[in-house]
Amino acid sequence: xxxxxxxxxxxxxxxxxxxxxxxxxxxxxxxxxxxxxxxxxxxxxxxxxxxxxxxxxxxxxxxxxxxxxxxxxxxxxxxxxxxxxxxxxxxxxxxxxxxxxxxxxxxxxxxxxxxxxxxxxxxxxxxxxxxxxxxxxxxxxxxxxxxxxxxxxxxxxxxxxxxxxxxxxxxxxxxxxxxxxxxxxxxxxxxxxxxxxxxxxxxxxxxxxxxxxxxxxxxxxxxxxxxxxxxxxxxxxxxxxxxxxxxxxxxxxxxxxxxxxxxxxxxxxxxxxxxxxxxxxxxxxxxxxxxxxxxxxxxxxxxxxxxxxxxxxxxxxxxxxxxxxxxxxxxxxxxxxxxxxxxxxxxxxxxxxxxxxxxxxxxxxxxxxxxxxxxxxxxxxxxxxxxxxxxxxxxxxxxxxxxxxxxxxxxxxxxxxxxxxxxxxxxxxxxxxxxxxxxxxxxxxxxxxxxxxxxxxxxxxxxxxxxxxxxxxxxxxxxxxxxxxxxxxx
Amino acid sequence: xxxxxxxxxxxxxxxxxxxxxxxxxxxxxxxxxxxxxxxxxxxxxxxxxxxxxxxxxxxxxxxxxxxxxxxxxxxxxxxxxxxxxxxxxxxxxxxxxxxxxxxxxxxxxxxxxxxxxxxxxxxxxxxxxxxxxxxxxxxxxxxxxxxxxxxxxxxxxxxxxxxxxxxxxxxxxxxxxxxxxxxxxxxxxxxxxxxxxxxxxxxxxxxxxxxxxxxxxxxxxxxxxxxxxxxxxxxxxxxxxxxxxxxxxxxxxxxxxxxxxxxxxxxxxxxxxxxxxxxxxxxxxxxxxxxxxxxxxxxxxxxxxxxxxxxxxxxxxxxxxxxxxxxxxxxxxxxxxxxxxxxxxxxxxxxxxxxxxxxxxxxxxxxxxxxxxxxxxxxxxxxxxxxxxxxxxxxxxxxxxxxxxxxxxxxxxxxxxxxxxxxxxxxxxxxxxxxxxxxxxxxxxxxxxxxxxxxxxxxxxxxxxxxxxxxxxxxxxxxxxxxxxxxx
Numbered sequence: 010x011x012x013x014x015x016x017x018x019x020x021x022x023x024x025x026x027x028x029x030x031x032x033x034x035x036x037x038x039x040x041x042x043x044x045x046x047x048x049x050x051x052x053x054x055x056x057x058x059x060x061x062x063x064x065x066x067x068x069x070x071x072x073x074x075x076x077x078x079x080x081x082x083x084x085x086x087x088x089x090x091x092x093x094x095x096x097x098x099x100x101x102x103x104x105x106x107x108x109x110x111x112x113x114x115x116x117x118x119x120x121x122x123x124x125x126x127x128x129x130x131x132x133x134x135x136x137x138x139x140x141x142x143x144x145x146x147x148x149x150x151x152x153x154x155x156x157x158x159x160x161x162x163x164x165x166x167x168x169x170x171x172x173x174x175x176x177x178x179x180x181x182x183x184x185x186x187x188x189x190x191x192x193x194x195x196x197x198x199x200x201x202x203x204x205x206x207x208x209x210x211x212x213x214x215x216x217x218x219x220x221x222x223x224x225x226x227x228x229x230x231x232x233x234x235x236x237x238x239x240x241x242x243x244x245x246x247x248x249x250x251x252x253x254x255x256x257x258x259x260x261x262x263x264x265x266x267x268x269x270x271x272x273x274x275x276x277x278x279x280x281x282x283x284x285x286x287x288x289x290x291x292x293x294x295x296x297x298x299x300x301x302x303x304x305x306x307x308x309x310x311x312x313x314x315x316x317x318x319x320x321x322x323x324x325x326x327x328x329x330x331x332x333x334x335x336x337x338x339x340x341x342x343x344x345x346x347x348x349x350x351x352x353x354x355x356x357x358x359x360x361x362x363x364x365x366x367x368x369x370x371x372x373x374x375x376x377x378x379x380x381x382x383x384x385x386x387x388x389x390x391x392x393x394x395x396x397x398x399x400x401x402x403x404x405x406x407x408x409x410x411x412x413x414x415x416x417x418x419x420x421x422x423x424x425x426x427x428x429x430x431x432x433x434x435x436x437x438x439x440x441x442x443x444x445x446x447x448x449x450x451x452x453x454x455x456x457x458x459x460x461x462x463x464x465x466x467x468x469x470x471x472x473x474x475x476x477x478x479x480x481x482x483x484x485x486x487x488x489x490x491x492x493x494x495x496x497x498x499x
Numbered sequence: 500x501x502x503x504x505x506x507x508x509x510x511x512x513x514x515x516x517x518x519x520x521x522x523x524x525x526x527x528x529x530x531x532x533x534x535x536x537x538x539x540x541x542x543x544x545x546x547x548x549x550x551x552x553x554x555x556x557x558x559x560x561x562x563x564x565x566x567x568x569x570x571x572x573x574x575x576x577x578x579x580x581x582x583x584x585x586x587x588x589x590x591x592x593x594x595x596x597x598x599x600x601x602x603x604x605x606x607x608x609x610x611x612x613x614x615x616x617x618x619x620x621x622x623x624x625x626x627x628x629x630x631x632x633x634x635x636x637x638x639x640x641x642x643x644x645x646x647x648x649x650x651x652x653x654x655x656x657x658x659x660x661x662x663x664x665x666x667x668x669x670x671x672x673x674x675x676x677x678x679x680x681x682x683x684x685x686x687x688x689x690x691x692x693x694x695x696x697x698x699x700x701x702x703x704x705x706x707x708x709x710x711x712x713x714x715x716x717x718x719x720x721x722x723x724x725x726x727x728x729x730x731x732x733x734x735x736x737x738x739x740x741x742x743x744x745x746x747x748x749x750x751x752x753x754x755x756x757x758x759x760x761x762x763x764x765x766x767x768x769x770x771x772x773x774x775x776x777x778x779x780x781x782x783x784x785x786x787x788x789x790x791x792x793x794x795x796x797x798x799x800x801x802x803x804x805x806x807x808x809x810x811x812x813x814x815x816x817x818x819x820x821x822x823x824x825x826x827x828x829x830x831x832x833x834x835x836x837x838x839x840x841x842x843x844x845x846x847x848x849x850x851x852x853x854x855x856x857x858x859x860x861x862x863x864x865x866x867x868x869x870x871x872x873x874x875x876x877x878x879x880x881x882x883x884x885x886x887x888x889x890x891x892x893x894x895x896x897x898x899x900x901x902x903x904x905x906x907x908x909x910x911x912x913x914x915x916x917x918x919x920x921x922x923x924x925x926x927x928x929x930x931x932x933x934x935x936x937x938x939x940x941x942x943x944x945x946x947x948x949x950x951x952x953x954x955x956x957x958x959x960x961x962x963x964x965x966x967x968x969x970x971x972x973x974x975x976x977x978x979x980x981x982x983x984x985x986x987x
Contacts, residue, residue, distance in 0.1 A: 263756065264756040264757040264758055265756070265757070266753070266754040266755065266756045267754040267755075267799040267800055268754050272754075276796075276799045277796070279769055279770075280769075280791065280792050280795045280796065280799075281792075282773045283772040283773035283776045283788075283791070283815075284788045284791070284792065286773045286776040286777050287776045287782040287783065287788065289777075292777060292778070293777055298773075298774045298777060301770065301773070301774070302770050302771070302774065305770045306766075306767070306770060309757040309766045309769075309770070310757055325773075443933060443935065444935055444936040445933050445934055445935055445936070445959060446933075446934030446935070446936065446938060446959055446960070446962060446963035447934075447962070447963075448936060469930075469935060469936065472936075472937070473935075473936035473937070476936075476937075477936075
């Protein structure tokens with residue numbers, strides 16, 4: 010059996026173009042995905058610290074070179090690789106608040122899946138199969154749609170795949186885009202190495218014209234040096250990947266486990282792929298298997314890499330499901346009315362707009378909140394109104410990330426920038442959060458006079474501080490409690 | 500397509516049989532497996548408690564119906580379904596101590612892999628490939644080899660699989676063994692459910708004589724009632740599988756994560772399988788795929804199921820690897836001298852006996868210890884010599900388990916039977932382990948007057964207790980410390 014992408018049964022292109030039924034299916038899928046994206050609340054963890062960094066860059070006119078958001082690591086050397094997305098987030102937030110942030114993030118997600126759709130179509134996968142596999146992988150990947158710098162790279166990943174798919178089909182016209190993607194990616198997020206994880210296997214196992222791809226890959230590699238840190242961006246990226254604090258304490262860097270319904274679907278697909286493969290008569294080209302092995306291993310090693318793997322898995326699933334679809338579903342174009350398809354498709358795409366934060370509230374009384382319920386808005390306001398309260402503050406981790414931007418006057422114990430904080434401090438953080446033996450001694454060590462635990466995440470600390478004669482409760486709402494030390498530490 | 504598991508006449512290369520080179524390769528792999536199994540120190544977690552239960556059964560001549568090892572849950576109804584395994588482990592320990600215990604552990608673990616070897620050979624996998632697969636499979640599952648009731652189920656699992664593979668190939672001669680396996684399994688371990696899972700799926704998706712297997716399945720089902728609990732063994736096992744506390748507090752019930760080389764092998768096999776399927780000329784039979792899905796899902800849901808899946812995975816991979824390597828590796832018979840092969844094979848198997856605890860110490864100065872460093876042997880001996888010290892006592896989970904057998908006079912705080920304890924106590928246990936702010940209040944609530952703490956694993960609580968005026972140290976060795984209340 011020869012290895013070729015077109016080994017899957019050809020579909021007649023003419024009816025598809027005539028009726029725009031593909032557009033209708035695509036619109037339906039996109040409508041579902043964008044609706045979910047629009048309804049997702051903003052999680053503070055990886056959003057507010059970037060607003061603060063952006064703010065700092067604007068205020069000082071330079072990218073910081075030292076830590077400036079905490080009292081524990083203040084003044085220590087720090088690298089801000091994500092300066093560009095920080096500025097973008099800040100600009101968007103200042104310009105259009107959470108609504109504009111929501112719009113841009115939804116657009117990033119939409120373009121990611123649009124590129125995936127077109128990539129699948131390059132493989133001659135039928136619209137309904139495309140829609141089905143995109144929905145499955147998107148549903149698994151919802152957790153990766155949080156507002157954070159990484160989201161800007163999704164369209165870049167999708168575009169790179171699309172360019173490679175075209176190249177596989179002997180169409181080299183879009184290869185010039187690759188260096189541009191590399192340039193953007195290197196300035197947006199440390200995951201830019203992913204581009205090369207796509208390109209190098211394509212060079213070895215792909216079936217397009219290797220010469221232009223080699224040139225494009227070299228140009229892309231060189232383009233990664235065009236950034237604020239030059240070639241050091243590679244070493245910074247590698248040191249971040251190997252950072253002990255990140256590895257030990259960041260949940261998203263931990264290996265995936267079959268916990269929760271999305272993980273359930275993810276692992277079911279892993280078990281199903283070999284079975285579907287055994288039913289397939291045609292051979293899937295090596296390139297997809299190499300990507301599957303590489304990105305699969307990454308995903309199983311650290312949860313955060315799952316998003317890239319899903320982008321690869323979608324090809325395999327499509328190639329495996331397509332023959333089943335041909336076998337069991339009757340052929341024929343179901344949606345034949347072109348005008349109807351176009352109208353319905355466009356209408357479907359409008360629906361997510363109505364669900365955007367700031368808009369949905371206008372017509373939906375009990376619409377989901379804009380910010381995740383871990384965002385301590387009221388407690389931060391209270392703290393803001395009480396600047397006379399002395400000393401350093403310890404807060405829940407997520408609270409800290411929100412306070413970086415909401416209350417820049419007060420420095421914090423930690424931020425989401427794990428790489429800036431030594432592992433010992435995270436251990437101390439855990440001891441405080443769990444109210445382990447000696448928690449007050451640890452607080453004294455850091456000269457902490459204010460405590461802001463989360464009622465949900467640190468119930469024991471709330472109990473411990475409440476029971477301690479050294480702490481007095483000053484504020485409480487349904488999320489947070491604020492305690493003050495009765496004998497402030499000098 | 501040449502479908503694995505559906506071959507009426509399995510390929511048995513004559514040259515291999517004539518020369519016994521297969522035996523040599525199997526012996527080599529078994530030697531490695533046996534050595535690893537017996538070098539592992541006895542994990543207290545799932546061992547000592549069963550000795551104590553066995554002891555209780557033999558002393559009272561009946562299976563207990565209430566909890567009897569702890570002061571926290573004494574007298575509460577409890578089901579001791581692993582009664583036969585408990586008696587078995589006790590008999591082995593009393594007869595031959597840790598040496599015989601390790602020998603039996605090594606033997607039953609190896610037994611399972613022998614059956615896997617036989618299955619692979621039935622599929623026509625050549626000894627070289629079968630040996631490599633066996634070794635990788637064994638290494639991936641080696642996390643689950645600790646001495647515990649479950650290990651008695653391993654050879655039964657292998658046996659059932661082998662019989663089903665033969666049945667799949669239209670050989671029904673050994674089917675009669677299945678009901679016997681069912682009776683044994685049901686009295687040894689709760690994993691007997693797997694027996695019925697395999698048989699019922701084989702009945703639906705298999706290629707053998709369904710009528711016969713159907714009859715055998717019914718007989719086996721009836722045989723499963725031959726146990727002290729009758730039908731209750733089924734409901735009790737289901738309850739245990741669905742127990743929330745077990746799932747929340749017992750690590751081995753957590754879903755596996757790709758951490759450590761054994762888990763690396765397990766997850767890598769998941770990724771490699773479809774690639775092999777894509778390119779192998781021979782594809783596995785649908786029955787194997789059904790098992791792959793079922794056992795795969797179990798393994799991905801709970802670490803304790805990984806070992807069963809690795810065996811199924813080896814069967815799925817076996818024929819495919821064989822067909823892929825048909826033209827490349829192991830083409831010529833490697834070891835052609837039958838006498839030498841047999842002699843060498845037996846020598847290798849005998850050699851592995853030198854690694855048993857009690858024997859290895861005679862020729863290996865720095866041999867690994869027979870017990871883990873979490874087993875507080877000396878401290879418990881000291882406590883035994885001081886019965887006047889007032890209880891109740893608290894010690895960590897592992898030490899408590901050891902004490903159930905080593906110091907039965909003192910009731911312990913908790914045992915490995917997670918299902919016997921309320922969630923609140925399990926939470927309190929966690930809090931004590933990390934010395935949460937109200938550790939003293941928790942100890943007061945349970946009336947604890949004596950503490951046996953591990954210097955390494957209870958460091959947090961040790962720090963708290965050492966700095967408290969309410970406790971005074973009465974014993975210390977390099978591993979443990981014992982404290983009593985001062986009355987302050």
